[in-house]
Amino acid sequence: MTADQLRKSILQQAIQGKLVPQDPNDEPASVLLEHIREEKARLVEEKKIKKEKNPSVIFRGEDNSYYEKFTLSGEVKCIDEEIPFEIPNGWEWARISNIFQINPKNICNDELEVAFIPMEKLSAGYGSNYSYEKVKWSKIKKSFTHFANGDIAFAKITPCFQNRKSAVFEKLPNGIGAGTTELKILRTFAETINRYYLLYFLKSPYFIEEAIFKGTANQQRIISGYLENKLFPIPPLAEQQRIVEKIEEL
Known part of the structure; x- marks a missing residue:
């Protein structure tokens, strides 16, 4: 094995x-999902995020099958064929779009000095390495992808996607930045998902190797909906931390 x-x-x-x-x-992941729903409801009430169009909840029925219930319509459907692998007791499945903010926006003073990260400054591989240029917000607030401290970014274009260009952004100047439009950004709700657990998920074979692309041979991007609809395995928060520590130890 290489x-x-x-x-x-x-x-x-x-x-x-x-x-x-x-x-x-460990407190089960079902409690984390409840915290996420509460935090989202609070942010919607404060008009900081938009209300979801069709949120869903995934659960295991008495027949041991997995079901997805769409909370607005009440529709319930069996999703056994979508479940990629078994997970331990205390874990939960959820769609990415139901548990993270995707491509959030920043609002700040035009004169603020912030980070600018073009693709070449985001490293490939299994770590979380990047560098940035310092620029005024006014120069990059339009036509670029926004992010902030604690956000997780990954490249959506080939071959950067397969090369695992992704990172957790930390210690950005004034806490925010923007970068290439070929990035997708994920933001957690409160302290419910360990950011490095999410990063390692985004580098996993399950996420990378099952991706579907569209575009020309020289410039392909993951299809719309691939990220949003991807099933995400959620361990208890304490176990997420143990997983991250073990990965970094190895």
Whole structure:
């Protein structure tokens, strides 16, 4: 097994609950989902985010099958064929679009000095490495992808996507920035998902190798909806931390 194959194997084991032992004393992921719903409702009430068009909840029925319930319409459908692998007790499945903000916007003073990150300053591989240029917000607030401290970014275009160009942005000047439009940005709701667990998910074979692209041979991007509809395995928060620590130890 090559070093690259080993890294892929470790990340795949991590998101399937096979990398670290489960602890029955951990608060289950269902509690995290409830916290996310509460935080989203608060932000909608404060007009900081828009209300979702058709949110859903995924649950396991008495027949052991997985179902998705759309909360506005009340429609329920079996999604067994979509479930990619089994997860441990205490974990939950959710659609990416239901548990993260995607491509949020920044509002700040035009004269503020912020980070600008073109694609070449975002490193490929399995770490979280990047550099930035300092520029005034007025120069980049339009026609670029916004992000802030704590956001997770990944390249949506080939071959940068397959090369795992992705990172958790931290210690940005004045806490915000913008970059290439070929980035997708994810923002967590409160402290419900460990940002590095999400980063390692985005680098996992399950996320990378199942992607569908469109465009010309030289410039393809992941299709609209691939990220939003992707099923995300959520461990208890304490286990997320243990997973991240184990990955970084290895």
